[in-house]
Amino acid sequence: MGEQPIFTTRAHVFQIDPNTKKNWMPASKQAVTVSYFYDSTRNSYRIISVDGAKVIINSTITPNMTFTKTSQKFGQWADSRANTVFGLGFSSEQQLTKFAEKFQEVKEAAKLARDKSQEKIETSSNHSQASSVNGTDDEKASHGPAESAHLKSENEKLKLALTQSASNVKKWEIELQTLRESNARLTAALQESAASVDQWKKQFSICRDENDRLRNKIEELEEQCNEINKEKERNAQLSRRLEALESEIQEKERELKDLRKQGEIIPQLMSECDFVTEKLEASERENQNLEDKVRSLRTDIEESKHRQRHLKMELKNFLEVLDGKIDDLHDFRRGLSKLGTEN
Numbered sequence: 295m296g297e298q299p300i301f302t303t304r305a306h307v308f309q310i311d312p313n314t315k316k317n318w319m320p321a322s323k324q325a326v327t328v329s330y331f332y333d334s335t336r337n338s339y340r341i342i343s344v345d346g347a348k349v350i351i352n353s354t355i356t357p358n359m360t361f362t363k364t365s366q367k368f369g370q371w372a373d374s375r376a377n378t379v380f381g382l383g384f385s386s387e388q389q390l391t392k393f394a395e396k397f398q399e400v401k402e403a404a405k406l407a408r409d410k411s412q413e414k415i416e417t418s419s420n421h422s423q424a425s426s427v428n429g430t431d432d433e434k435a436s437h438g439p440a441e442s443a444h445l446k447s448e449n450e451k452l453k454l455a456l457t458q459s460a461s462n463v464k465k466w467e468i469e470l471q472t473l474r475e476s477n478a479r480l481t482a483a484l485q486e487s488a489a490s491v492d493q494w495k496k497q498f499s500i501c502r503d504e505n506d507r508l509r510n511k512i513e514e515l516e517e518q519c520n521e522i523n524k525e526k527e528r529n530a531q532l533s534r535r536l537e538a539l540e541s542e543i544q545e546k547e548r549e550l551k552d553l554r555k556q557g558e559i560i561p562q563l564m565s566e567c568d569f570v571t572e573k574l575e576a577s578e579r580e581n582q583n584l585e586d587k588v589r590s591l592r593t594d595i596e597e598s599k600h601r602q603r604h605l606k607m608e609l610k611n612f613l614e615v616l617d618g619k620i621d622d623l624h625d626f627r628r629g630l631s632k633l634g635t636e637n
Contacts, residue, residue: 297340301330301396303389307343307350308381318381321350328382328393330355330400337407339400341380351380357405361397369394 305328307321328343328351343351353373361371369390370381384390 306383
């Protein structure tokens with residue numbers, strides 16, 4: 295039946311740098327299919343991954359291999375036959391856990407297959423030794439016909455096993471040749487990949503230098519733009535200041551025009567001012583006369599007030615005397631009334 299896939303997942307594939315043995319080199323540009331294959335003919339397990347027409351993983355699982363989780367989404371294992379270390383980057387921790395569990399399961403199955411193969415080899419070796427011992431003339435002479443028939447049967451089984459072993463050896467030689475060719479292709483692919491990596495590194499270095507140069511140029515242009523913006527702001531301020539000055543100059547020109555108009559009527563104003571001054575002096579003289587009259591009137595008023603107070607006092611005294619005489623007259627009338635009543 296040949297090889298059959300027993301587990302498949304997707305991951306980013308990496309290989310250890312053969313020069314530094316420390317840095318990882320990407321073997322695929324994107325996530326690719328990674329599968330476990332079981333070969334029923336040889337009772338073996340392999341991890342295989344293909345990116346397009348390029349085989350990037352061809353690793354036969356042996357009992358001595360160990361899969362190590364180095365982070366939550368990354369794991370690795372060493373393949374001594376391929377003389378490299380493979381690394382897988384998964385999109386989730388669950389996928390990494392499933393792959394690691396399957397690796398341990400396949401590793402145990404490979405160990406059982408190796409143990410069974412060793413048992414078969416030891417059994418075949420024991421049968422061969424028994425056949426050589428049982429085939430001596432002394433033994434044949436001492437055993438009966440039944441023993442001879444059993445030996446013949448065993449010999450036939452051994453011959454069949456040897457024939458099958460020879461056939462398996464041929465198959466293994468064919469597989470070995472296939473593996474050598476595959477390894478040669480993988481080596482060529484690795485060399486091509488290494489050359490591509492070197493070329494990518496050179497291109498990356500060129501792009502990085504170009505990027506640095508463009509970044510510096512952008513920074514220079516940004517500084518120039520900032521200076522231009524500052525200069526524009528200064529120009530705008532100067533324009534506003536200039537407009538304000540022009541408006542102020544126009545205002546001053548209007549004031550100057552008004553002053554000139556006023557300067558034309560200054561002689562007339564001066565003559566009017568002289569006239570007004572003469573009037574003012576005449577008014578001041580009249581005002582002085584009026585003030586003198588006011589003071590004289592005030593003096594008369596004060597004297598009149600004094601006379602009024604004196605007259606009021608005299609009138610009050612007269613009224614008091616009059617009131618006394620009226621009271622006397624009333625008393626006299628009451629006396630007359632009493633006399634008339636008595637008579």
